[in-house]
Amino acid sequence: MAIELKMPALSPTMEEGKLARWLVKEGDEVASGDILAEIETDKATMEFEAVDEGTVGKILVAEGTEGVKVGTVIAVLAGEGEDASAISAPAPKSEAAEAQSDASQNKPADTGTAQLVADVQTKKDPEVPHGTNMKTSTVREALRDAMAEEMRRDDRVFVMGEEVAEYQGAYKVTQGLLEEFGAQRVIDTPITEYGFAGIGTGAAMGGLRPVIEFMTFNFAMQAIDHIINSAAKTNYMSGGQMRCPIVFRGPNGAAARVGAQHSQNYGPWYANVPGLVVIAPYDASDAKGLLKAAIRSDDPVVFLENELVYGRSFELPELDDHVLPIGKARIMREGKDVTIVSYSIGVGLALEAAEQLAGEGIDAEVIDLRTLRPLDKETVLASLAKTNRMVVAEEGFPVCSIASEIIAICMEDGFDDLDAPVVRVCNEDVPLPYAANLEKLALIDTPRIVEAVRKVCYR
Amino acid sequence: MPKAKIDAESGAAPAVTPAQDEDFALHSLQEALAADRRYTPNKEELLNLYEQMVLIRRFEERAGQLYGLGLIGGFCHLYIGQEAVAVGLQSALDSNRDSVITGYRDHGHMLAYGIDPKVIMAELTGREAGISRGKGGSMHMFSVEHKFYGGHGIVGAQVSLGAGLAFAHKYREDGGVAMAYFGDGAANQGQVYESFNMAALWKLPIIFVIENNGYAMGTAVKRGSAETHFYRRGTAFRIPGMQVDGMDVLEVRKAAEVALEYVRAGNGPVLMELNTYRYRGHSMSDPAKYRSREEVQDVREKRDPIEHVKQDLAALGVDEAALKEIDKRVRAQVAESADFAESSPEPAPSELYTDVLVERY
Numbered sequence: 001m002a003i004e005l006k007m008p009a010l011s012p013t014m015e016e017g018k019l020a021r022w023l024v025k026e027g028d029e030v031a032s033g034d035i036l037a038e039i040e041t042d043k044a045t046m047e048f049e050a051v052d053e054g055t056v057g058k059i060l061v062a063e064g065t066e067g068v069k070v071g072t073v074i075a076v077l078a079g080e081g082e083d084a085s086a087i088s089a090p091a092p093k094s095e096a097a098e099a100q101s102d103a104s105q106n107k108p109a110d111t112g113t114a115q116l117v118a119d120v121q122t123k124k125d126p127e128v129p130h131g132t133n134m135k136t137s138t139v140r141e142a143l144r145d146a147m148a149e150e151m152r153r154d155d156r157v158f159v160m161g162e163e164v165a166e167y168q169g170a171y172k173v174t175q176g177l178l179e180e181f182g183a184q185r186v187i188d189t190p191i192t193e194y195g196f197a198g199i200g201t202g203a204a205m206g207g208l209r210p211v212i213e214f215m216t217f218n219f220a221m222q223a224i225d226h227i228i229n230s231a232a233k234t235n236y237m238s239g240g241q242m243r244c245p246i247v248f249r250g251p252n253g254a255a256a257r258v259g260a261q262h263s264q265n266y267g268p269w270y271a272n273v274p275g276l277v278v279i280a281p282y283d284a285s286d287a288k289g290l291l292k293a294a295i296r297s298d299d300p301v302v303f304l305e306n307e308l309v310y311g312r313s314f315e316l317p318e319l320d321d322h323v324l325p326i327g328k329a330r331i332m333r334e335g336k337d338v339t340i341v342s343y344s345i346g347v348g349l350a351l352e353a354a355e356q357l358a359g360e361g362i363d364a365e366v367i368d369l370r371t372l373r374p375l376d377k378e379t380v381l382a383s384l385a386k387t388n389r390m391v392v393a394e395e396g397f398p399v400c401s402i403a404s405e406i407i408a409i410c411m412e413d414g415f416d417d418l419d420a421p422v423v424r425v426c427n428e429d430v431p432l433p434y435a436a437n438l439e440k441l442a443l444i445d446t447p448r449i450v451e452a453v454r455k456v457c458y459r
Numbered sequence: 460m461p462k463a464k465i466d467a468e469s470g471a472a473p474a475v476t477p478a479q480d481e482d483f484a485l486h487s488l489q490e491a492l493a494a495d496r497r498y499t500p501n502k503e504e505l506l507n508l509y510e511q512m513v514l515i516r517r518f519e520e521r522a523g524q525l526y527g528l529g530l531i532g533g534f535c536h537l538y539i540g541q542e543a544v545a546v547g548l549q550s551a552l553d554s555n556r557d558s559v560i561t562g563y564r565d566h567g568h569m570l571a572y573g574i575d576p577k578v579i580m581a582e583l584t585g586r587e588a589g590i591s592r593g594k595g596g597s598m599h600m601f602s603v604e605h606k607f608y609g610g611h612g613i614v615g616a617q618v619s620l621g622a623g624l625a626f627a628h629k630y631r632e633d634g635g636v637a638m639a640y641f642g643d644g645a646a647n648q649g650q651v652y653e654s655f656n657m658a659a660l661w662k663l664p665i666i667f668v669i670e671n672n673g674y675a676m677g678t679a680v681k682r683g684s685a686e687t688h689f690y691r692r693g694t695a696f697r698i699p700g701m702q703v704d705g706m707d708v709l710e711v712r713k714a715a716e717v718a719l720e721y722v723r724a725g726n727g728p729v730l731m732e733l734n735t736y737r738y739r740g741h742s743m744s745d746p747a748k749y750r751s752r753e754e755v756q757d758v759r760e761k762r763d764p765i766e767h768v769k770q771d772l773a774a775l776g777v778d779e780a781a782l783k784e785i786d787k788r789v790r791a792q793v794a795e796s797a798d799f800a801e802s803s804p805e806p807a808p809s810e811l812y813t814d815v816l817v818e819r820y
Contacts, residue, residue, distance in 0.1 A: 192657065202627070241590075299817050328820075
């Protein structure tokens with residue numbers, strides 16, 4: 001029986017890739033372990049190996065094809081005793097048959113994290129000067145460019161972390177930095193978060209400007225003592241003598257199907273600590289403008305990125321020096337009926353919810369906090385004064401969350417403006433489960449935000 | 460390839476001639492010290508060391524009294540008994556380029572660095588005039604001006620931070636060496652070994668100084684450490700170790716010179732264990748029931764670092780009268796700093812919200 005070779009998922013977040021090169025041609029015999037093709041993901045070029053023995057029958061996706069979805073049949077292999085040349089492309093399946101087979105096969109859209117990535121574009125930030133040319137950039141490239149620009153500008157800036165140099169970044173955020181700046185300034189560390197967070201903090205105290213990459217913020221728990229006790233508190237404890245201008249950055253929040261230990265949003269943890277600046281951008285423009293601001297800041301900054309957004313493309317202003325203000329929220333969409341406050345990956349969902357709600361006659365304003373500490377209370381309260389209703393959407397645990405804080409602010413300083421209780425929409429209050437269906441249940445999604453908005457609008 | 464040979468090839472001259480032994484580098488510094496154990500000071504230098512040690516002792520005794528009177532609060536860790544360590548090591552450093560970092564038992568190191576006792580004592584009493592403007596306290600004091608980077612309250616944190624200071628020296632190529640002090644207790648923290656690994660891997664200019672005073676709070680070294688010879692603990696990272704009598708300021712000084720020569724030549728870190736003893740409890744609230752009075756008394760009588768210097772001074776022909784003169788001067792200085800610390804105002808309430816962040820956002 002002919003074997004279908006499907007586009008493989010080569011990383012937890014991969015949804016599509018480029019079929020870069022075929023290493024076999026039709027009619028070739030292959031054995032298990034032979035390399036069939038090279039596939040490029042947004043992070044790396046991977047080799048695709050044969051699992052079964054057979055003869056390459058038909059190549060269905062030509063090399064060089066971009067955007068090949070995971071699960072697409074890319075070739076057909078003839079098994080023993082079959083005539084490879086007689087094999088033709090599989091006939092399109094009926095919808096029912098597809099649904100049945102997909103239930104047991106790779107289909108990323110069924111997992112919870114797919115529901116986190118909204119297919120929305122963001123409007124131009126009013127901070128960007130009128131008439132500025134815009135280009136398309138992924139968040140990943142924007143972050144890399146921010147670091148590169150600041151390293152060119154200030155030779156005290158260096159990047160340190162696991163796999164940041166020769167490997168070009170575990171998530172390819174530091175791609176190309178080693179080549180431009182050399183091993184003195186782009187430094188691979190051993191796997192030793194506590195140690196290198198301390199070394200970075202000490203180097204900042206000694207007058208340098210370190211950018212410390214955590215492969216993910218889940219691993220920064222090993223290092224949290226230095227972030228909080230050493231970096232955040234020293235300026236205060238020294239009566240303002242000892243600065244610690246350091247950036248701790250890396251992906252934060254749920255990734256795709258990586259389970260509880262690799263899927264947590266630490267925004268509320270760090271935002272709890274006086275002495276830290278905490279930034280969690282959503283789109284490419286904010287990622288770049290705020291990372292540059294973070295590197296220039298004289299304060300220690302925790303810069304929370306999101307792996308699921310790295311590969312997303314947004315409009316990025318083409319400015320020589322695109323630096324945005326820390327501590328300012330951004331109104332992503334103006335509206336008059338209700339305010340949805342969010343940050344990081346939740347912003348996309350909030351925008352998607354707002355679009356849906358517009359169809360129901362509810363005009364939602366969407367605020368991206370961007371900086372979690374210091375929090376821009378003014379923008380939140382001004383919006384509340386306008387709309388009188390608020391929902392907070394947060395990809396993270398609900399208890400003691402940023403949402404909790406926003407609700408407290410509304411109670412303390414915006415009570416008279418409230419026409420309904422503020423509602424929070426967060427992940428479920430459980431460690432993130434692995435099973436695709438449970439993950440889907442546990443994570444925030446657009447329908448839940450829409451439902452909460454209807455509730456606060458009494459609709 | 461033998462380690463000694465690698466060092467030779469790196470272009471930096473080892474402190475002593477390399478041997479064929481693969482592990483030569485690990486004990487070469489110890490051998491260099493053994494061959495010539497004590498620094499030979501002139502009379503003026505030795506008097507200066509004596510005065511610094513006496514200043515630390517009298518200062519700490521006074522701090523203990525002020526604690527008893529309720530003028531100093533919280534945790535307060537005294538350095539009495541360990542004076543020769545900070546004084547001996549720091550006398551060998553170049554204060555224009557070298558940096559120092561330590562844990563919470565930090566008063567002595569600051570005094571050894573020539574920082575004004577008044578602002579240290581005023582910090583202990585939590586006053587505006589304190590070196591951290593009253594907001595740090597005993598465990599959190601810093602002087603960037605003197606390249607003294609604290610004063611850290613979390614056991615072992617200063618080891619990674621110190622490696623970071625060394626990283627900055629190397630990055631800037633300023634010729635400086637970082638000295639990171641920590642205790643026998645901190646030596647069991649995981650981050651110490653993470654830092655050893657990177658410091659050796661990157662040949663950072665740092666001297667790791669373990670002040671082995673015999674007790675990690677109330678736990679005797681042998682009850683908490685599988686390897687009680689702490690100078691050996693760098694072996695797994697190819698860091699040469701030195702075991703030094705921390706009660707003899709001249710041996711400490713000599714050891715510092717041997718280590719500095721090696722580190723400044725670009726060979727990477729040195730791990731130095733200084734065997735010392737604290738006469739008081741771990742902190743002011745520790746009754747020190749885990750050891751006998753006799754044990755403490757024995758050290759006081761036989762190994763006291765200040766008495767040791769007195770003997771050396773006598774050998775150089777310094778008479779009692781000259782020492783009395785110093786003692787008197789130090790007592791006056793400490794009394795003045797205590798008065799200052801008691802009479803200075805507390806920080807203004809408006810200081811509560813200052814220096815949380817450097818910038819305004």
